[in-house]
Amino acid sequence: xxxxxxxxGEAGPGGRPRYVYVMADFYQLPFARGLFDAVxxxxxxHHAADAAVVLQGAAEILAPSGDLILEFANKRNLKxxxxxxxxxxxxxxxxxxxxxxxxxxxxxxxxxxxxxxAAAELQIERVRTVSHFRLDLLKRVVPTGLLVAMDRLCQQxxxxxxxxxxxFVRAAAGADKPAAPAGAFFRCADCGSTALVDEGxxxxxxxxxxxxxxxxxxxxxRGEGR
Ligand SMILES: [Zn+2]
Numbered sequence: 735x736x737x738x739x740x741x742x743g744e745a746g747p748g749g750r751p752r753y754v755y756v757m758a759d760f761y762q763l764p765f766a767r768g769l770f771d772a773v774x775x776x777x778x779x780h781h782a783a784d785a786a787v788v789l790q791g792a793a794e795i796l797a798p799s800g801d802l803i804l805e806f807a808n809k810r811n812l813k814x815x816x817x818x819x820x821x822x823x824x825x826x827x828x829x830x831x832x833x834x835x836x837x838x839x840x841x842x843x844x845x846x847x848x849x850x851x852a853a854a855e856l857q858i859e860r861v862r863t864v865s866h867f868r869l870d871l872l873k874r875v876v877p878t879g880l881l882v883a884m885d886r887l888c889q890q891x892x893x894x895x896x897x898x899x900x901x902f903v904r905a906a907a908g909a910d911k912p913a914a915p916a917g918a919f920f921r922c923a924d925c926g927s928t929a930l931v932d933e934g935x936x937x938x939x940x941x942x943x944x945x946x947x948x949x950x951x952x953x954x955x956r957g958e959g960r
Pocket of ligand 1: 944
């Protein structure tokens with residue numbers, strides 16, 4: 735967060751905040767439901783032991799017709815399939831449930847992800863596969879620019895099949911879901927109320943009294959240090 739602040743800064747035109755920096759539990763996002771036009775989850779979901787809850791939470795905070803841009807680690811990738819067939823890998827890349835291949839590193843089956851998005855009432859609009867050439871040998875012998883150009887060409891095939899270790903999905907929230915109430919932004923991490931009073935150095939929940947500190951321009955909604 736501090737490094738992002740250093741790079742991107744705090745204030746935008748006219749001294750208004752350009753970015754709001756928030757630390758929070760991704761199983762319990764502290765934002766009003768129906769708030770955001772877009773939510774981006776890239777290179778993150780593989781650290782979720784309960785990815786379904788993360789996706790459900792992302793869907794909740796999306797505005798009507800808002801877009802989720804999601805990248806997930808694909809367990810049914812070509813390398814995993816070959817390793818499985820050669821008996822060098824115990825878990826099946828074809829099994830639907832997520833696999834924890836290293837502690838807190840999860841891979842997901844594309845169909846399982848589609849099911850979770852459907853359960854969260856998100857409509858898939860586009861699927862792109864990336865990292866078609868994530869192989870050390872190729873990276874050593876083929877110039878990076880060429881590999882990137884080749885990968886870009888192959889990304890379109892993601893709409894048809896997904897065999898790469900990484901997949902991007904764009905999915906939209908329904909147009910008829912309720913938008914966030916005017917003026918609402920944060921949601922209390924303890925009671926869910928959006929009545930948070932800005933006291934300058936902290937936000938205080940008008941309903942349950944919980945306080946969330948603002949320190950060096952970063953809101954802290956996490957359990958510790960509150
Ligand atoms: Zn509260």
